[in-house]
Amino acid sequence: MSRVFNFSAGPAALPLEVLETAKAELTDWQGTGMSVMEVSHRSKPFVAVAEQAEADLRELMGVSDDYAVMFLQGGATQQFALIPMNLAADGQTVDQLVTGSWSKKALKQGQAVRTVNLVADGADSNYTDVPARDSWNLTDDAAYFHYCGNETIGGVELHDVPDVGNVPVVCDMSSTILSRPIDVDKFGMIYAGAQKNIGPAGLTIVIVRKDLIASGGAGLPDILKYSTQADAGSMSNTPPTFAWYMAGLVFDWIKRNGGLAAMGEQNSAKAAKLYAAIDSSDFYANPVAIEHRSWMNIPFTLANADLDALFLEQSAAAGMTNLKGHRSVGGMRASIYNAVPMEAIDALIAFMEEFERTNG
Ligand SMILES: Cc1ncc(COP(=O)(O)O)c(C=O)c1O
The missing domain is CATH 3.40.640.10 (Type I PLP-dependent aspartate aminotransferase-like (Major domain))
Incomplete structure (x- = not known):
């Protein structure tokens, strides 16, 4: 695998x-x-x-x-x-x-x-x-x-x-x-x-x-x-x-790989891209006040929580794991630490868009 x-x-x-x-x-x-x-x-x-x-x-x-x-x-x-x-x-x-x-x-x-x-x-x-x-x-x-x-x-x-x-x-x-x-x-x-x-x-x-x-x-x-x-x-x-x-x-x-300055630039860009995808859709939502949104852990919910299980099943089949939100919050959470590359964000966003298109 x-x-x-x-x-x-x-x-x-x-x-x-x-x-x-x-x-x-x-x-x-x-x-x-x-x-x-x-x-x-x-x-x-x-x-x-x-x-x-x-x-x-x-x-x-x-x-x-x-x-x-x-x-x-x-x-x-x-x-x-x-x-x-x-x-x-x-x-x-x-x-x-x-x-x-x-x-x-x-x-x-x-x-x-x-x-x-x-x-x-x-x-x-x-x-x-x-x-x-x-x-x-x-x-x-x-x-x-x-x-x-x-x-x-x-x-x-x-x-x-x-x-x-x-x-x-x-x-x-x-x-x-x-x-x-x-x-x-x-x-x-x-x-x-x-x-x-x-x-x-x-x-x-x-x-x-x-x-x-x-x-x-x-x-x-x-x-x-x-x-x-x-x-x-x-x-x-x-x-x-x-x-x-x-x-x-x-x-x-x-x-x-460029030290913390490079990590910071990449992490900021990764988070901005994922938040932009969430905010541009009525199907996904992040509840956190904009000035306190995390660069590292991005929780998001689906408009219809009944679709959570399907989202998790299909995202896993597409090679994306551990997206389930913490049990106390529900929904999804993407943790995007240093070792998670921009390609992972791109793949997740592409999956989210396709999932919304077929289920939204
Ligand atoms: C912000 C924060 N503090 C504390 C902890 C607890 O860490 P540990 O399980 O290593 O004790 C965690 C665990 O995920 C955490 O995310």
């Missing part, structure tokens, strides 16, 4: 070139006679891979020495809990913005361990819009301000980093990291599950200002403290070596 156009929200499409490299190296990696999965994380060849991956990520994103970069496990979900435990002291208030399912989950975990101030909640728009900035209820001396850069399920994105004064900004960037250039210096912390734009599942990237973690996490077991993993080069325990290696291959692929 040939490769399909994979619109999965995550784990998601990876660049074919990266997969081919991994395949070629699988049973005899760098002349070791072993796969990369079979060597010690402390061996010289693996440490070289780990260090190169970190250096490439720093170069791609422009991460200065003021920040620690960590390759961890536990997913973005574990970060929902580790962030309040590490970046806020007992009794300190944490500010959290809710714009959809993921920031809501983060809120719940924050509330489990710290005093949380809900800055604003997009519930009134059924999470199709971000509450206006002048309605936000911010805390002057909050330990940090947390938001989700892109709600993967609802397709709601904040395209600008919120200005919250001197309070450190913490962003769940799981579904937008590496999709365009960003100014890392505007953030106290960025974190992301890898399984969208970085590599396979099992790896979580944390980029955090060193001064924020220097004295945090008092009373926590060592393994839950950011400082432990930062000091140990993310090797306080055995890291997810294969996922780290794969991430390194993806970073290298992005570098060879």
Whole structure:
């Protein structure tokens, strides 16, 4: 079977070139006679891979020495809990913005361990819009301000980093990291599950200002403290070596393909094309406020939901998979991360037009 156009929200499409490299190296990696999965994380060849991956990520994103970069496990979900435990002291208030399912989950975990101030909640728009900035209820001396850069399920994105004064900004960037250039210096912390734009599942990237973690996490077991993993080069325990290696291959692929500026141009063009196709039709609709539409996850509904199953069946037969929307939203969702090429968008639009012509 040939490769399909994979619109999965995550784990998601990876660049074919990266997969081919991994395949070629699988049973005899760098002349070791072993796969990369079979060597010690402390061996010289693996440490070289780990260090190169970190250096490439720093170069791609422009991460200065003021920040620690960590390759961890536990997913973005574990970060929902580790962030309040590490970046806020007992009794300190944490500010959290809710714009959809993921920031809501983060809120719940924050509330489990710290005093949380809900800055604003997009519930009134059924999470199709971000509450206006002048309605936000911010805390002057909050330990940090947390938001989700892109709600993967609802397709709601904040395209600008919120200005919250001197309070450190913490962003769940799981579904937008590496999709365009960003100014890392505007953030106290960025974190992301890898399984969208970085590599396979099992790896979580944390980029955090060193001064924020220097004295945090008092009373926590060592393994839950950011400082432990930062000091140990993310090797306080055995890291997810294969996922780290794969991430390194993806970073290298992005570098060879024009870096984040090129990714940003392509992603913006891909999203614009698909939104234009949706908006030009009465048969398809996207509910999200235009200024907050995601570049990465584009949900859309059919005028007649009874046709959803047929749409999914026929699109799959035409070589396009994972278009089913999240169960909480329904309809369809096209996730179009870095590794999803413009040809996939063109194929999807052509299919959508033909489907509307025969069923509309
Ligand atoms: C924006 C966002 N945050 C958090 C998560 C949870 O990530 P994980 O499953 O790696 O814990 C996801 C998963 O898709 C996500 O899209």
